[in-house]
Amino acid sequence: MKTRSRIIIAVMAAAVLSPWARAWSMNHAPADKPPLIQPAELAKLLRKPAKGPKPLVIQIGFRVLYEQAHIPGSRYLGPASEEAGLNRLRARVKTLSRKTPIIIYCGCCPWNHCPNIKPAYAALRAMGFTNVKALWMARNFGADWVENGYPVAK
Amino acid sequence: MDAGRRLRTLGIIGAAALIAAAWIAARHGLGAHGAPANLEPAPNIxxxxxxxxxxxxxxxxxxxxxxxxxxxxxxxxxxxxxxxxxxxxxxxxxxxxxxxxxxxxxxxxxxxxxxxxxxxxxxxxxxxxxxxxxxxxxxxxxxxxxxxxxxxxxxxxxxxxxxxxxxxxxxxxxxxxxxxxxxxxxxxxxxxx
Known part of the structure; x- marks a missing residue:
């Protein structure tokens, strides 16, 4: 009986603490890891824009993916793992206020294998941008955005 | 059993097995080579x-x-x-x-x-x-x-x-x-x- 109570308490504690732990890890991201925004959160933001400047949403994945489906209003700048893509990114944001909210996303492959998010975030940070977030997509754009019914443009 | 009778028996068993196999294939929706029968053709790109x-x-x-x-x-x-x-x-x-x-x-x-x-x-x-x-x-x-x-x-x-x-x-x-x-x-x- 005692053991069962302990298990129940442990499960309840995990359930209560896990969202908090995730939120904490997102807001205290190390320098090479961007703060994250969840797909549901961004979809909500697109439906009901928050007060203040509208975020600049940038796709830093591959062109064929963008042409098939992309987040409405997002700009295609190409894979940030390649110099050409990074240069387009730098050129696009050069004149913007460093406080501009920017959301970068890719969705080319599973998050841990994405070659584009890190270099894009590093380039934006190096330019002094302080309000950059990356859209978290565990698997890919199709599975984590399109299949969830979030808005898509072609 | 003479050779003719044996061959006839084998033929009947074989035919019965064929019918059973066809019935199973139809029941499980299988086409040729055990592939599902409702497969889509690949686009001819x-x-x-x-x-x-x-x-x-x-x-x-x-x-x-x-x-x-x-x-x-x-x-x-x-x-x-x-x-x-x-x-x-x-x-x-x-x-x-x-x-x-x-x-x-x-x-x-x-x-x-x-x-x-x-x-x-x-x-x-x-x-x-x-x-x-x-x-x-x-x-x-x-x-x-x-x-x-x-x-x-x-x-x-x-x-x-x-x-x-x-x-x-x-x-x-x-x-x-x-x-x-x-x-x-x-x-x-x-x-x-």
Whole structure:
């Protein structure tokens, strides 16, 4: 009986603490890891824009993916793992206020294998941008955005 | 039992087994070679390889095709390529044809990659229209397995274990061997199921 109570308490504690732990890890991201925004959160933001400047949403994945489906209003700048893509990114944001909210996303492959998010975030940070977030997509754009019914443009 | 009677008995058993097999196949929705009967045909796309040669997917009818959507900068795609090279080498003689469709923005890194990884199968550059003809490629890698009748048999999204691919491919290559055996033995007057 005692053991069962302990298990129940442990499960309840995990359930209560896990969202908090995730939120904490997102807001205290190390320098090479961007703060994250969840797909549901961004979809909500697109439906009901928050007060203040509208975020600049940038796709830093591959062109064929963008042409098939992309987040409405997002700009295609190409894979940030390649110099050409990074240069387009730098050129696009050069004149913007460093406080501009920017959301970068890719969705080319599973998050841990994405070659584009890190270099894009590093380039934006190096330019002094302080309000950059990356859209978290565990698997890919199709599975984590399109299949969830979030808005898509072609 | 004389030879004639024995042959007749064997014939009846064989016919009964054939009827049973057909009934089971119908009940489980299986078509030729144990494939699900409601499989969609693969789109007949026309591709241009890195050397400018045009070819259609239908050129490979009668072969088992592994169609791989990939990109040079995609880590999981890179990991799969050496395995595909091995599979093409191992099963090419039995009717496997691997075709790569790169979704890179630029053909130059694809050419370099092709040479560096000693790729032994055709690679073409893809586009959105082509990707959409396969239901949309909204993440990489994606691989399709197409059977000898040109039907889509499987879709793998994300990096797939090489052993898993090999098992599926062997299964899809097997029917021709069985068919061949059936025809060979059939001409010798023995019923082969």
């Amino acid at each position: 026309v591709l241009t390889d890195l050397d400018g040669r045009r070819f259609a997917l239908s050129d490979y009818n009668g072969k088992v095709v592994l169609l791989d959507f990939w990109a040079t900068w995609c880590g999981p795609c890179q990991a799969e390529i050496p395995e595909f090279v091995k599979l093409q080498k191992r099963y090419g003689g039995r009717g496997l044809r691997i075709v790569g469709i790169s979704l890179d923005d630029d053909p130059r890194p694809v050419r370099q990659f092709y040479a560096r990884f000693k790729m032994n199968y055709p690679v073409a550059l893809g586009n959105a229209r082509l990707a959409e003809s396969f239901g949309g490629i909204l993440g990489l890698p994606v691989a399709f397995l197409i059977d000898r009748e040109g039907r889509l048999r499987a879709k793998h999204v994300g990096q797939t274990d090489a052993a898993g691919f090999e098992k599926e491919i062997r299964g899809m290559l097997r029917p021709v061997a069985a068919e061949h055996a059936r025809r060979t033995v059939g001409t010798q007057g023995i019923l082969f199921l």
